Amino acid sequence: MLGIGQCYNVVTHKLDEIEKMEAVVQYKILDLRNVELAMAQLVDDKPILLVTCQAQQVLNLRDKSGKLIEGKEDDVTSVIYIFAMLKNSPAMQDPLTNGWKVTEFVSQGGNSVW
Numbered sequence: 189m190l191g192i193g194q195c196y197n198v199v200t201h202k203l204d205e206i207e208k209m210e211a212v213v214q215y216k217i218l219d220l221r222n223v224e225l226a227m228a229q230l231v232d233d234k235p236i237l238l239v240t241c242q243a244q245q246v247l248n249l250r251d252k253s254g255k256l257i258e259g260k261e262d263d264v265t266s267v268i269y270i271f272a273m274l275k276n277s278p279a280m281q282d283p284l285t286n287g288w289k290v291t292e293f294v295s296q297g298g299n300s301v302w
Contacts, residue, residue, distance in 0.1 A: 210252045218264060219244040226270075235275045236291075243267050244301055267297040 206213065220243050227238035244266055249258035272292035281287030 206249065209257075211257060212250050212252070214246075214248045214250055216246040217243050218246065234277070237271075237273045237288075239271045239273065241269050243269060247298075264301045265298045266301050267295050270294040270296075 220241055223239065223241040225237060226240045227236075229236055244264050246261070246264055247259055248256055248261070251257050270293075271290055273288050274291045276282075276287040276289055278287070
């Protein structure tokens with residue numbers, strides 16, 4: 189089992205490779221369901237929400253000219269997402285998000301559906 193530092197290194201290595209190739213990650217969410225508020229609590233007088241959902245999506249990697257270099261146009265995968273969101277103090281609120289900020293983001297799965 190990988191530790192947190194090792195997981196971080198794996199992810200950042202892949203992102204560095206994508207950046208060097210000047211490639212673009214392309215997500216297309218086809219379906220979003222089972223959106224649930226899994227937890228709500230106060231930490232240091234700030235609300236924190238944990239939200240889960242299931243998505244069917246297509247994930248591809250394209251070079252800067254738009255040519256597909258990884259993935260398939262029709263490879264639909266099922267993924268479970270978990271978001272932890274924190275409400276910032278009124279002084280730090282962004283009008284677009286009303287002060288909510290995603291602090292953690294996890295995806296699990298990626299199994300082909302079709």
